[in-house]
Amino acid sequence: MLEKGKISSAQMAFMLFAAVVGTVILSIPAISGTYAKNDVWISPIWASFAGLIAIMTAYKLQSFYPKLTIIQYAARILGPFPGKLLGLAYLLFYIVMNGHGVRIYADFIVGTTLPRTPLIILVATMILLCTLAVRGGIEGIGRAAQIIVPGYMIAFIALILLILPNCNAEHLFPILEHGLTPSLQGSIPPQGWFAEFFLISFLLPFLSDKKKAKKWSWVALITTTLTLVVTNLVILCLFGRNISSYTYPLLTATRYISLADFFENVESVITAIWVIGNFVKFSVVHYALVLGTAQWLNLSDYRPVAWPIGILTIIISFWSMPSQMALSHYTTFVFPFYSLLFQTLIPALLLLIAYIRMRDSKGDHSS
Numbered sequence: 001m002l003e004k005g006k007i008s009s010a011q012m013a014f015m016l017f018a019a020v021v022g023t024v025i026l027s028i029p030a031i032s033g034t035y036a037k038n039d040v041w042i043s044p045i046w047a048s049f050a051g052l053i054a055i056m057t058a059y060k061l062q063s064f065y066p067k068l069t070i071i072q073y074a075a076r077i078l079g080p081f082p083g084k085l086l087g088l089a090y091l092l093f094y095i096v097m098n099g100h101g102v103r104i105y106a107d108f109i110v111g112t113t114l115p116r117t118p119l120i121i122l123v124a125t126m127i128l129l130c131t132l133a134v135r136g137g138i139e140g141i142g143r144a145a146q147i148i149v150p151g152y153m154i155a156f157i158a159l160i161l162l163i164l165p166n167c168n169a170e171h172l173f174p175i176l177e178h179g180l181t182p183s184l185q186g187s188i189p190p191q192g193w194f195a196e197f198f199l200i201s202f203l204l205p206f207l208s209d210k211k212k213a214k215k216w217s218w219v220a221l222i223t224t225t226l227t228l229v230v231t232n233l234v235i236l237c238l239f240g241r242n243i244s245s246y247t248y249p250l251l252t253a254t255r256y257i258s259l260a261d262f263f264e265n266v267e268s269v270i271t272a273i274w275v276i277g278n279f280v281k282f283s284v285v286h287y288a289l290v291l292g293t294a295q296w297l298n299l300s301d302y303r304p305v306a307w308p309i310g311i312l313t314i315i316i317s318f319w320s321m322p323s324q325m326a327l328s329h330y331t332t333f334v335f336p337f338y339s340l341l342f343q344t345l346i347p348a349l350l351l352l353i354a355y356i357r358m359r360d361s362k363g364d365h366s367s
């Protein structure tokens with residue numbers, strides 16, 4: 001096995017939470033709000049079903065092919081050549097996904113905090129740190145997530161409590177004014193992020209306590225859903241149905257915080273906490289990419305490919321997203337489609353094929 005390290009199920013849950021919430025919490029309220037308006041807080045509930053499907057499919061495939069990731073069992077299910085092609089497609093998808101995520105992070109920092117800093121510096125620095133973390137092994141990423149994510153959650157709860165005095169519950173009404181359709185439409189973009197729970201397929205082979213894995217997976221999914229529901233609720237109560245007019249509604253909301261006329265201007269603190277949380281997200285995806293590449297190439301060690309994959313991620317973050325407009329279009333329309341395709345639909349089809357092949361194999365043996 002390429003990875004000799006182990007993580008606990010709780011660490012896996014922290015890694016998954018960071019992987020999904022990381023970039024989505026800042027931008028998705030505005031994107032969903034374009035469609036859902038007053039029902040924007042309902043959209044994450046519908047979107048969470050994509051995460052549920054991703055988790056259940058990953059677990060079932062893992063039960064058929066223990067200790068293997070999708071890069072490996074795709075060849076077992078489809079055959080060597082089609083399986084290799086599908087594995088390559090997954091690697092391309094994840095490297096574009098990580099490049100997209102890092103670019104969102106860098107554009108946010110430049111647009112809100114460090115306007116004179118070149119994008120390449122921010123992207124390269126983040127990928128450098130993630131690559132060092134990946135080369136240290138899965139245990140290091142797991143421990144980092146175990147330390148960082150609880151702090152992230154404490155800061156989030158404190159932020160919500162400080163914003164609440166400025167909220168107006170009347171903005172919630174009318175609920176479901178136009179039926180379920182707006183909230184369902186608003187759930188389509190976040191489904192792409194919830195589908196990222198399929199990253200669990202790269203983590204399950206390395207758990208030290210697999211019996212607790214399902215419980216912690218549901219904890220991660222429920223916590224992620226509640227985090228986004230609460231975020232959308234608070235932002236809706238603060239700004240009303242015109243959430244979509246704000247690029248980063250949650251950051252804008254922090255500017256309303258004023259405690260005893262001295263605790264103000266907390267945007268920089270929130271940004272710093274968000275950046276640290278995104279370090280975990282990008283490290284998890286980068287790890288899956290590096291491990292998957294090593295498995296696809298049948299290497300004995302994944303660490304040598306960490307730097308080349310990092311450099312490719314930097315290139316893709318600029319080449320595939322040449323402008324802010326292209327990035328916005330990709331985030332809203334392109335990414336959700338490909339994310340659902342690669343992280344829910346294709347795994348479900350693989351599971352169906354695996355089930356049929358195993359059933360036929362048992363039938364042949366019995367006859």
